[in-house]
Amino acid sequence: MSLLDLKEITKDYKLGKTIVHALRGLDLGVEEGEVIAIMGPSGSGKSTLMHIVGALDTPTGGTAFLDGQDLQQLKERQLVALRGKKVGFVFQTFNLIQTLSAQRNVELPMIFQGIRKGERARRARELLTKVGLADRVKHKPNELSGGERQRVAMARALANDPEIILADEPTGNLDTESGGPILEMLKRLSVEDGKTVILVTHDPDAAAIADRIVRLRDGRVVEEVGRA
Amino acid sequence: MLKDFLLLAGQSIVHRKLRSWLTVIGVFIGITAVVALISIGLGLERTIEEQVAKVFGVDTFILMAEGTFGPQRHAGGSAEEYALDLEYLRSIDGIKVAAALRERTGYVQGPPSADGTSLQGFFPVMGLSPELVTEFESFTGTLKALPGGRLFEPGDEAVVVLGTEIAERLGVTVGDTILVAGDESAELDLTVIGIMAPGEGGDDDSGGGFSAGMRPSADKDTIYVPYETMDLLWGPAEDVLVTLVRSDPGVNVDELADRAEKALKARGSDVSAVTYSDISEAIGTMTSTVSAFLAGIAGISLLVGGVGVMNTMFTSVLERTKEIGVMKAVGAKNSHVLMIFLIESGLIGLVGGIVGTLFGLGLSAVASSFIGRFFDIKLAVVASPTLIIITLLGSFAIGAIAGLWPAWRAAKLPVVDALRYE
Numbered sequence: 001m002s003l004l005d006l007k008e009i010t011k012d013y014k015l016g017k018t019i020v021h022a023l024r025g026l027d028l029g030v031e032e033g034e035v036i037a038i039m040g041p042s043g044s045g046k047s048t049l050m051h052i053v054g055a056l057d058t059p060t061g062g063t064a065f066l067d068g069q070d071l072q073q074l075k076e077r078q079l080v081a082l083r084g085k086k087v088g089f090v091f092q093t094f095n096l097i098q099t100l101s102a103q104r105n106v107e108l109p110m111i112f113q114g115i116r117k118g119e120r121a122r123r124a125r126e127l128l129t130k131v132g133l134a135d136r137v138k139h140k141p142n143e144l145s146g147g148e149r150q151r152v153a154m155a156r157a158l159a160n161d162p163e164i165i166l167a168d169e170p171t172g173n174l175d176t177e178s179g180g181p182i183l184e185m186l187k188r189l190s191v192e193d194g195k196t197v198i199l200v201t202h203d204p205d206a207a208a209i210a211d212r213i214v215r216l217r218d219g220r221v222v223e224e225v226g227r228a
Numbered sequence: 229m230l231k232d233f234l235l236l237a238g239q240s241i242v243h244r245k246l247r248s249w250l251t252v253i254g255v256f257i258g259i260t261a262v263v264a265l266i267s268i269g270l271g272l273e274r275t276i277e278e279q280v281a282k283v284f285g286v287d288t289f290i291l292m293a294e295g296t297f298g299p300q301r302h303a304g305g306s307a308e309e310y311a312l313d314l315e316y317l318r319s320i321d322g323i324k325v326a327a328a329l330r331e332r333t334g335y336v337q338g339p340p341s342a343d344g345t346s347l348q349g350f351f352p353v354m355g356l357s358p359e360l361v362t363e364f365e366s367f368t369g370t371l372k373a374l375p376g377g378r379l380f381e382p383g384d385e386a387v388v389v390l391g392t393e394i395a396e397r398l399g400v401t402v403g404d405t406i407l408v409a410g411d412e413s414a415e416l417d418l419t420v421i422g423i424m425a426p427g428e429g430g431d432d433d434s435g436g437g438f439s440a441g442m443r444p445s446a447d448k449d450t451i452y453v454p455y456e457t458m459d460l461l462w463g464p465a466e467d468v469l470v471t472l473v474r475s476d477p478g479v480n481v482d483e484l485a486d487r488a489e490k491a492l493k494a495r496g497s498d499v500s501a502v503t504y505s506d507i508s509e510a511i512g513t514m515t516s517t518v519s520a521f522l523a524g525i526a527g528i529s530l531l532v533g534g535v536g537v538m539n540t541m542f543t544s545v546l547e548r549t550k551e552i553g554v555m556k557a558v559g560a561k562n563s564h565v566l567m568i569f570l571i572e573s574g575l576i577g578l579v580g581g582i583v584g585t586l587f588g589l590g591l592s593a594v595a596s597s598f599i600g601r602f603f604d605i606k607l608a609v610v611a612s613p614t615l616i617i618i619t620l621l622g623s624f625a626i627g628a629i630a631g632l633w634p635a636w637r638a639a640k641l642p643v644v645d646a647l648r649y650e
């Protein structure tokens with residue numbers, strides 16, 4: 001079985017009286033260690049898909065298996081564990097906590113897993129060094145550039161050593177210069193550490209790091225281009 | 229983990245200085261009021277207790293007419309009277325000294341003056357046990373005779389001490405003789421041994437408020453005779469106002485008072501024995517009523533403060549919905565989120581509590597000295613550790629409770645919705 005196996009996934013949102021069909025029968029399989037790029041016009045359901053994979057939201061219909069677990073059957077407690085340990089999320093808008101330093105932001109997922117202070121701090125510094133921010137550990141998000149913020153977010157996503165990295169337009173708010181290193185890092189995570197990476201992007205150059213490109217339109221997969 | 233949450237909460241408070249301080253002020257005002265008012269109440273209570281203890285000592289009790297013990301004792305001036313066999317009382321085991329005070333109105337006639345007439349009239353006559361003056365000074369205050377005279381001593385019989393005014397009206401001085409008539413045919417010639425010095429300072433020396441009621445007031449127009457002399461004029465005592473009793477060392481006063489009361493009642497005296505514990509109990513109920521009233525007022529201001537805190541907490545949590553979404557996206561449980569926000573709002577409450585307690589204590593000290601100066605007494609300033617601890621715990625709880633609802637609402641929001649919040 002694939003690491004991720006989505007069949008006939010639908011997702012409806014109620015907006016007042018109207019129902020928005022964000023996903024309309026989406027099929028997707030992702031193997032371990034793959035880098036997948038998701039492309040498609042705005043509103044085609046890319047973020048919705050990412051949220052479902054990251055257990056931030058549940059599908060309305062269809063079947064979704066992540067690492068053999070049926071996402072619709074999981075209890076809240078198990079969904080929490082999944083968000084905390086199995087996946088690492090990188091958002092377009094960084095979503096760092098403004099009151100906390102870079103190091104504490106990276107420590108945050110580990111705090112919720114109950115990891116000891118010393119171990120946590122050591123790992124946070126190690127990850128920040130890995131993303132090239134060894135000299136920025138004490139900085140607050142508003143003292144960092146966009147590219148640096150996203151690198152903190154990358155380090156945070158890796159805090160609990162997840163199997164899957166979900167990056168929803170991680171370079172969408174960055175210029176090419178600061179976006180480049182982020183994409184490089186994502187690629188390295190797959191190649192060197194065997195992580196599975198799902199990357200949403202509008203940028204064909206960014207998509208070039210992927211093993212496979214999946215195109216969405218109106219909540220469905222319309223094209224898959226890949227080496228696999 | 230709790231320590232980490234404390235840290236997260238603390239960092240957030242420090243980072244949002246202005247909003248945090250505004251919330252702190254909300255708690256602070258209420259707590260200041262609570263602490264100040266309760267402390268003043270406690271100070272009042274302690275001051276009164278101290279005064280009573282000073283007057284009473286621990287080995288003394290009072291016999292009063294049954295049903296007259298209570299805060300309204302002074303009303304009307306003349307208390308109820310009761311019958312008493314003082315010699316019998318003295319014979320009760322465990323009693324060291326007993327002294328009583330009885331009062332009648334008697335016909336009094338001064339010595340004849342140069343033209344052969346003499347002044348006469350009806351005047352209050354008070355019988356004092358000499359021990360009242362020698363043994364129970366804390367109750368009677370400093371009764372003194374004017375220079376040249378003296379007060380009673382044990383063994384005195386046909387003697388009298390006069391108030392200044394009556395001495396003047398009768399035109400007598402020490403060494404003269406006056407006639408006092410009691411019931412029916414009983415009349416005695418009494419030698420004036422002293423003139424009672426007018427009460428100096430009267431009621432406003434310290435402790436005056438309490439002991440004045442016990443005191444054979446140094447009235448200027450009263451005639452004082454030894455207690456036993458009253459027997460000769462009016463027969464066995466049925467007109468006793470008050471009796472003071474001191475126990476032998478080591479005797480349980482409450483038990484003795486009980487025993488004496490029962491024994492006297494069995495002999496037809498309608499008395500009730502009042503000990504220090506009875507009085508402090510009565511004072512306790514009185515002052516705790518006052519304290520409860522003060523606390524009630526304070527509680528209202530605390531409630532207002534609490535609503536303010538709730539309001540600030542609510543907006544504060546609301547505008548951080550996205551932050552809550554982020555925490556949950558990286559693996560926080562609802563309970564984690566709830567805990568962080570409870571600690572945060574609790575800490576804000578606690579800081580308000582600490583500042584409020586300090587201000588409250590200061591305020592009560594200032595108010596006490598002010599009230600003290602106004603009534604010319606020295607009010608105790610009380611910083612009760614129990615009050616402080618309860619206040620601090622309480623202010624933490626107020627903050628936490630105020631944060632509970634908004635935090636709970638935000639925590640159970642779906643992650644995606646929380647993240648979407650701007």
Ligand SMILES: Nc1ncnc2c1ncn2[C@@H]1O[C@H](COP(=O)(O)OP(=O)(O)O)[C@@H](O)[C@H]1O
Nearest residue numbers: 013015020022041042043044045046047048049
């Ligand atoms: N919480 C929501 N409530 C209502 N509609 C939503 C919600 N989330 C997404 N949608 C709608 O679902 C569709 C897909 O959105 P999204 O997955 O964000 O698209 P993309 O990321 O590809 O731009 C859009 O029409 C969007 O407006």
Ligand SMILES: [Mg+2]
Nearest residue numbers: 046047048168
């Ligand atoms: Mg999107």
